[in-house]
Amino acid sequence: MRWTKLHATMMVERFLIWYWKRRAPVATPQWGWKTSLADNVQQQMNLIMPLADTTGVGKAKAVQMVAANIDELFTGLNNIGTVHSARFDLIGEYLCIITVYDGDHEVYIRDFISVFGSVFDAMIKIVADPPPWPCELYSAEFVKWIGDHEGFQVPYNLTQMFPDEKNLENLSRDLVLLLADNPYVQIGRFSGYPALSTAQIRLAAGIEW
Amino acid sequence: MALGTDDDLSQRLFDALVADYPDHEVGTRPVHTIGIGARGYFTPSNAAPKYCVAEQFAGPSVPVTIRFSNGSGSPVEHDDALDVRGMAAKFHLASGGKADLIMITLPVFFARDPDEFLGFARAGRPAFDPLPGLWQRVMDMLRLRPDPTRPDPKNPYDGAAGVLQYANLHASARPGTVSALLLVTPTSYARATYHALHSFRMTSPDGIVRFVRLSWEPVAGVRPIDPTVKVPEDYLRCELPERLQREPARFVLRMDVAGQGDAVNDPTQIWDTTRLRVVLGELLVTEVLADQTRDCEKLSFNPTRVVPGLECSDDPILTARGKAYEYSCWLRGGSGCPIGGEWR
Numbered sequence: 001m002r003w004t005k006l007h008a009t010m011m012v013e014r015f016l017i018w019y020w021k022r023r024a025p026v027a028t029p030q031w032g033w034k035t036s037l038a039d040n041v042q043q044q045m046n047l048i049m050p051l052a053d054t055t056g057v058g059k060a061k062a063v064q065m066v067a068a069n070i071d072e073l074f075t076g077l078n079n080i081g082t083v084h085s086a087r088f089d090l091i092g093e094y095l096c097i098i099t100v101y102d103g104d105h106e107v108y109i110r111d112f113i114s115v116f117g118s119v120f121d122a123m124i125k126i127v128a129d130p131p132p133w134p135c136e137l138y139s140a141e142f143v144k145w146i147g148d149h150e151g152f153q154v155p156y157n158l159t160q161m162f163p164d165e166k167n168l169e170n171l172s173r174d175l176v177l178l179l180a181d182n183p184y185v186q187i188g189r190f191s192g193y194p195a196l197s198t199a200q201i202r203l204a205a206g207i208e209w
Numbered sequence: 210m211a212l213g214t215d216d217d218l219s220q221r222l223f224d225a226l227v228a229d230y231p232d233h234e235v236g237t238r239p240v241h242t243i244g245i246g247a248r249g250y251f252t253p254s255n256a257a258p259k260y261c262v263a264e265q266f267a268g269p270s271v272p273v274t275i276r277f278s279n280g281s282g283s284p285v286e287h288d289d290a291l292d293v294r295g296m297a298a299k300f301h302l303a304s305g306g307k308a309d310l311i312m313i314t315l316p317v318f319f320a321r322d323p324d325e326f327l328g329f330a331r332a333g334r335p336a337f338d339p340l341p342g343l344w345q346r347v348m349d350m351l352r353l354r355p356d357p358t359r360p361d362p363k364n365p366y367d368g369a370a371g372v373l374q375y376a377n378l379h380a381s382a383r384p385g386t387v388s389a390l391l392l393v394t395p396t397s398y399a400r401a402t403y404h405a406l407h408s409f410r411m412t413s414p415d416g417i418v419r420f421v422r423l424s425w426e427p428v429a430g431v432r433p434i435d436p437t438v439k440v441p442e443d444y445l446r447c448e449l450p451e452r453l454q455r456e457p458a459r460f461v462l463r464m465d466v467a468g469q470g471d472a473v474n475d476p477t478q479i480w481d482t483t484r485l486r487v488v489l490g491e492l493l494v495t496e497v498l499a500d501q502t503r504d505c506e507k508l509s510f511n512p513t514r515v516v517p518g519l520e521c522s523d524d525p526i527l528t529a530r531g532k533a534y535e536y537s538c539w540l541r542g543g544s545g546c547p548i549g550g551e552w553r
Contacts, residue, residue: 016351036481036484041483156482160479169354191483
């Protein structure tokens with residue numbers, strides 16, 4: 001009974017989303033140029049990549065691939081110099097790279113390619129929808145592919161997401177439609193030391209790099 | 210008190226607020242009418258004097274009077290209602306001066322200037338607004354809209370619909386209105402975060418001027434009540450003395466420093482959480498005041514009561530609030546106003 005009700009609700013919602021996407025579509029916001037220095041440090045990249053092989057063996061291969069390349073990854077991250085943190089996670093059927101870094105997004109990706117491009121090539125081989133590789137040769141395609149696989153970052157100020165919405169009662173629907181197009185979403189972020197770069201923190205701590 | 214142009218505006222602001230509460234009692238505050246006073250002391254952090262030359266940050270510690278309140282202008286206590294909460298703090302400086310910090314549980318305001326605020330307050334006048342019937346609820350479901358909530362479910366008269374309509378027509382009111390829709394009711398006045406709304410000009414010993422926004426954050430953490438559980442209408446007033454008999458309530462004073470391009474004169478603009486955040490010190494709230502009327506209810510708190518080093522920005526709402534608070538204090542025979550004046 002509960003199963004039937006849940007599925008009926010989901011069917012109705014799916015229809016309503018289909019209807020409202022046509023009647024009152026919302027665009028995924030594209031964040032503009034950042035004017036403040038504070039906005040250009042500690043940026044997040046949440047890369048979510050579907051595994052090609054989602055069996056237990058396939059997942060084990062993903063873990064082994066990261067483990068086998070840990071020196072290349074850590075040395076590369078150290079050499080980039082602008083990375084606050086980087087995590088390599090297996091979440092369900094997705095391989096995820098969650099990082100916090102300073103500076104421009106595309107420059108960061110190109111840094112990645114130059115310092116551990118071969119690890120990315122290894123990753124690409126185990127994901128479901130790979131871009132052309134090697135990534136050093138197809139860097140533009142790779143940068144675009146990364147953008148397509150990033151989780152959408154919801155801003156702290158919800159009204160900023162839908163600046164054209166003239167009726168606040170519709171914000172909830174706008175959010176439903178946005179989530180239908182962007183299933184992977186970062187819904188909050190916190191930093192214990194906002195607005196400070198990796199360089200400032202390492203200098204203050206006297207640990208160089 | 211002669212009413213010049215500014216006083217005229219103060220009177221209009223005061224009247225607009227009072228009109229939103231038909232049962233408002235003459236001689237009381239127009240909003241944040243119900244409150245409870247306490248005392249404590251503030252100890253600045255090591256970082257505070259590096260950023261600010263204001264006396265309250267010079268150390269070692271400063272006695273403080275604190276008034277916690279509900280946002281409503283009604284004389285009837287409804288701690289259980291979904292409402293903004295206030296925390297006004299008066300620093301009693303060693304030099305004999307005073308400095309106030311007035312904060313509420315909203316991070317952002319509804320209006321950029323007094324005219325907008327008058328329009329907003331007019332829109333918020335209570336009107337009969339019954340809960341939607343079955344047909345309306347079905348339509349809302351089809352529109353993928355959530356069930357509407359009402360601050361006080363027992364009262365079919367409120368200004369929420371008017372405020373929503375106003376915000377739909379005025380973009381500047383939208384962030385504040387959305388924040389108000391997301392409000393929660395705290396388990397204690399000591400378990401909520403309070404924000405000063407406006408930017409202030411902060412001067413450091415080396416002469417650098419920064420625009421900052423200030424917040425009190427509870428060391429015990431923020432904790433809302435379970436909205437499905439009924440709580441007494443005066444539970445916040447009763448909880449504070451009990452809590453302070455056990456231990457002091459502690460708040461950390463934090464500031465966000467404006468980045469390039471941030472609106473420093475507009476309280477309707479939210480700053481991103483990526484701004485430099487500095488701990489300025491800790492407030493210990495130690496005991497509830499014995500004489501609530503003399504030491505708290507009569508006392509004037511004013512967001513423009515500042516001292517050199519931490520001064521008001523050019524925010525038109527802040528300027529207007531300063532004068533409106535003085536007018537309100539004069540009307541109710543309060544003490545400590547006008548700022549720097551003699552008449553109370």
